[in-house]
Amino acid sequence: MKVVVIGGTGLIGSTLVGELAEHGHEAVAAAPSTGVNTVTGEGLDPVLEGAAVVVDVSNAPSFADDAAMDFFRTATTNLLESSAKAGVEHYVALSVVGTDRLQESGYFRAKAAQETLIRESGLPYSLVHATQFFEFIAAIADFSTVDGTVRLPSARFQPMAAADVAAGVGRTAVEAPVNGIREIGGPEQSGLDALVRRALAAKGDPREVVTDEQAPYFGIRVSERTLLPGTDARLGAIRFDEWLARQ
Template sequence: MKVVVIGGTGLIGSKLVAELGEHGHEAVPAAPSTGVNTMTGEGLAEVLDGAAVVVDVSNSPSFADDAVMEFFRTATTNLLAHSAKAGVAHYVALSVVGTERLSESGYFRAKIAQEKLIRESGLPYSIVHATQFFEFVKAIADFSTVDGKVRLSSALIQPMVSDDVAAAVARVAVGEPLNGIREIAGPEQFRLDELVRVGLAAKGDPREVVADEQALYYGVRLGARTLLPGTDAELGEITFDEWLARQ
């Protein structure tokens, strides 16, 4: 079947295109570099022609509150309209575990708005909620560094590798629409400060990681379980240590 992957040249999108291709599907990457712009609608009618499934794994180029809300509202509205016109039978979007609990953040308010548009569109849909990716540990540290020290909550987190994210999204994409949410997560839980401490040490990064329960995570004060999935989440296979050993 033809599956159009919006954001198909990025970290998850490129892996998703490869995963679908390996299973015999026509996976088409769609991004500004391939002539498709969800903000303007450019190229959408052409790329969606004959598509059975659309998978949106794109992300906003800016995380500023107004810009990220504009991105997800405009891009999703355009995608849904063109998908309906093209007769797409399954609309899939990647989002974040705990989004509804993170509304203090402008980014997550924008993701909440995106999900609402999808639910109310009338299209058969599936939303995949993933936990944080191993690949973003350094980015979390960089964002949380104050005066040379990384200050992070000790809230629990259950991160996963991008390969497992792509594989899980692919399974959802070729299945029947859920008309709901599937949660996916890694095989292990960590304290957030511990995860980043181990990750930085493995890369020879000398920054000290300090547990600080008042530290904000992308603008949000975390509870102990804010970032955790529910008990029925689908779990990936690759552990953090295995991933670090491959780097």
């Protein structure tokens, strides 16, 4: 089965392409570096010819509100049109657990707009909502640092390794379309503040992590369960301590 992975040279995409190929699929990495540009439409029709599944794990090059919205609207519209012409049987997109609860952020409003375009396209689809990646915990700390101190709430979250994200997306891609949302998450919950504290300690980072329930998460106020998946989420296998030991 031919599966085209948009964003197939990135963190999730490259792992996903390898896993699909190992399972006997014709996995094609599509990205600007391979001559495929979803914003301009360059290379889309040729790469999608004969594809049964399209998986979009690409991300906006900027998290600024307007730039993210422009990217997701333009890229998704072009990709959906080319997918329809190619007769794609399953359109899969990676999104974020809690997107509908994080609409104070322009980036998440852009992700919601992307999901709406997919739902309304008429193509069979699956939206994979993943929790935060272990690989981005350092970025959480950096974004939340004020005067050398990291300030974060104790809200629960359930992050996962990028390898488990790729596995979850790949599993969904080769199954029948759900025409809805499939949630995936990590195998264990933690407080946002506590996990960042553990991550910094493991790296020998001297920054203090202060628990502040009013502190935002990437500029957004979150409640106890904003970042958690539902009880029917598919869970990855890699625990945080195991992931840390591999770094």
